[in-house]
Amino acid sequence: MTQHASVSTISQFSLYLPYRDGHLHLRQLLPATPDFSKTPILMLHGAMSNGRVFYSQNGRGLGCFLARAGFIVYVLDTAGRGLSLPKITRDFTLGQGEVIREQIPLVQQFILNLHQQTCQGINAVAPSKVHWCAHSWGGVLMASSLARYPQLQQSVRSLLTFGSxxxxxxxxxxxxxxxxxxxxxxxxxxxxxxxxxxxDKLGVGMDNESRASLNQSIDWVRGDWRDHDDGFDYAKAAKKALWPQAWFIAGQNDTVLGHPEDVADMVRECGFEQVRLTLLSKANGFKHDYGHGDMLTHLDAAGDHFLQILDWYLAFDLCVFRD
Incomplete structure (x- = not known):
């Protein structure tokens, strides 16, 4: 565990989880007075990206914003990306299947165990669930894990996505x-x-992409929602899944990678029972017509839709769900 500088009452830690022949990096964002009995939040990046889309060393980003409001936030770098090792090279063979079947469930259980152990030490009730939050393709990977594993459906309190x-x-x-x-x-x-x-070298993303992940995502965007390794039918499983409350956010100026119509298609395909769909546009009262990346990185986001997102999370802890 490595501590980083405290910024605006937030402390940042790097947690390393052993995984295969290396480790997964999990950034922990802690408020000034951490409450480990509060429902934690797990965030997942999309393709050609890493966890830094949700936080920065100087305290910017949705993860830091929510930590300042009192939430304990965890941001995952999937295998090979960000500070996870080994990095993606020619010999890297893992694809999106390993994220869905191995990495997400591993991190979910780690967070639950960590909060349980901490709460035992302070004689508090540990949370039994985790909020999930994702950007872009990360939302597809999280939804896939949820559809596939009923035990995750029991331990995920909500699913919030941006441009997924x-x-x-x-x-x-x-x-x-x-x-x-x-x-x-x-x-x-x-x-x-x-x-x-x-x-990253081509200037088209924050991080690199393995051949397996690239080819698998291409197939999914164009075709069936099936696991490339074992043929698991995610579309069929989604129809039977007990989904948590979900919120899908799209940007008016996200014209390709998370087009509002394509986001709405995913909502319909998953078949959520309790779901919100929000379009970030000036016409809907937001400060900007947000795009695929700047819905998370824009300097105005903290004073705009981030406030509604905070209300969303606070409502769960108050046992009140507001539209």
Missing amino acids: KRTIRVKSFKKWLMVDLFWNRLAPGLAIGQGYLAA
């Missing part, structure tokens, strides 16, 4: 350029040559 879609059906020149040409055609070719997609 499983399929991209919207048609436009920009979509053709970004998805059909680059992601579906050029990126696999680059990954064959390099052994992985060096998204």
Whole structure:
């Protein structure tokens, strides 16, 4: 465990979970007076990204915002990304299946165990559930884990996503350029040559993508929601899942990677019983027509929709659900 500088009453810690031949990095964001009996929040990044989309060393980001409000927040770097080791190289073989089947369940149980052990030491009641929050493709991976594992359905209190879609059906020149040409055609070719997609060096993402994850995500965006390793039918499981309360957020200016229509398609495909769908637009009273990334990184977000997100989480602890 490595402590980092305290910023605006927040302390940041790096927790390392042994995983295969390396470790997973989990950033823990603690308020000034941590309450381990409060429902914690787990955050997951999307493709070509890492956990830094939710926090920064100087205290920016949704994770830091919620920690300042009293929540204990955990931000995962999936295998090979961020501070997780080993890094993605030519020999890296893991794909999105390992995130769904291994990494998310591992981190979920770690958080529950950590809070249980801490609460035993202070004679408090430990939480039995964790809030889940994801950006972009991370929402697809979290929804997949939930659909597949009933035990996770029992231990997840809510699912909040930003720009998450499983399929991209919207048609436009920009979509053709970004998805059909680059992601579906050029990126696999680059990954064959390099052994992985060096998204950071190419300037198209925060972090790199393995060949397996790249190819699997391409298949899912265009086709069936099935596990590439064992054929598990996530679409079928989703219809039977006991989903937690969910909130899907889309941006008006997110015209390709999380188009509002594609986000709505994912909501319908999952079949949530209790779900909100919000469009971040000026027409809906927000400060900006937000895009795919800046719905989390914009300087105005903390004084805009982050406040509604805080109300959402506070309502759970008050046992009140507000639309």
